[in-house]
Amino acid sequence: GQQLNQSPQSMFIQEGEDVSMNCTSSSIFNTWLWYKQDPGEGPVLLIALYKAGELTSNGRLTAQFGITRKDSFLNISASIPSDVGIYFCAGPGQNFVFGPGTRLSVLP
Amino acid sequence: EAEVAQSPRYKITEKSQAVAFWCDPISGHATLYWYRQILGQGPELLVQFQDESVVDDSQLPKDRFSAERLKGVDSTLKIQPAELGDSAMYLCASSSYRGLGNEQFFGPGTRLTVL
Numbered sequence: 001g002q003q004l005n006q007s008p009q010s011m012f013i014q015e016g017e018d019v020s021m022n023c024t025s026s027s028i029f030n031t032w033l034w035y036k037q038d039p040g041e042g043p044v045l046l047i048a049l050y051k052a053g054e055l056t057s058n059g060r061l062t063a064q065f066g067i068t069r070k071d072s073f074l075n076i077s078a079s080i081p082s083d084v085g086i087y088f089c090a091g092p093g094q095n096f097v098f099g100p101g102t103r104l105s106v107l108p
Numbered sequence: 109e110a111e112v113a114q115s116p117r118y119k120i121t122e123k124s125q126a127v128a129f130w131c132d133p134i135s136g137h138a139t140l141y142w143y144r145q146i147l148g149q150g151p152e153l154l155v156q157f158q159d160e161s162v163v164d165d166s167q168l169p170k171d172r173f174s175a176e177r178l179k180g181v182d183s184t185l186k187i188q189p190a191e192l193g194d195s196a197m198y199l200c201a202s203s204s205y206r207g208l209g210n211e212q213f214f215g216p217g218t219r220l221t222v223l
Contacts, residue, residue: 004150031210033211033212035214040217040219041216041217042112042199042201042214042215042216042217043151043199043214044214045211045212045213045214048210048211088150088151090150095153095156095164095166095167096141096153096156096212097153098143098150098151098152099150100149100150101149101150
């Protein structure tokens with residue numbers, strides 16, 4: 001079935017640093033969604049992208065819908081401790097599919 | 109603020125027993141999803157409802173799993189009999205749109221442990 005790949009798998013950064021992560025697919029997606037999940041909780045929607053090339057911000061978060069429609073990027077500026085968690089990309093393939101996640105750790 | 113409600117939050121059961129999970133979506137949301145999330149992985153779609161009808165259950169293990177949304181509002185996911193490999197987080201999500209790819213809002217999940 002359709003799969004999404006995310007990189008990096010995990011990352012450790014210093015508080016205040018910027019973060020970049022990406023998500024790729026072998027097939028075209030018409031929508032990209034980015035979620036954050038804290039331990040023991042359900043995912044929380046961060047940003048939704050609906051058009052190739054679209055760049056959307058939500059506070060310190062910025063996400064882009066890749067021109068090829070096979071990838072998407074999420075950037076976090078000036079990271080803070082509460083940014084710790086797992087970030088998932090997701091989109092509608094043959095059925096709705098999530099990537100494996102990028103685990104972010106922020107060191108004080 | 110409207111939220112997706114799920115219960116119970118935690119469930120411990122022995123293998124071969126039956127378990128059931130309940131979900132109440134955000135009011136007015138036509139589409140409801142059940143996901144299974146194994147530790148360390150992303151959520152995997154089990155079943156999607158639009159109103160009371162199943163839209164997609166291609167990844168639902170139908171020999172032991174069943175789901176219903178009789179009145180098109182709340183939903184129940186059942187496992188009978190439970191197996192050790194069913195230990196996971198079961199997540200419910202809802203969306204106000206009637207298609208794929210639209211914004212889904214998740215509940216807090218039910219953590220199932222099968223002994």
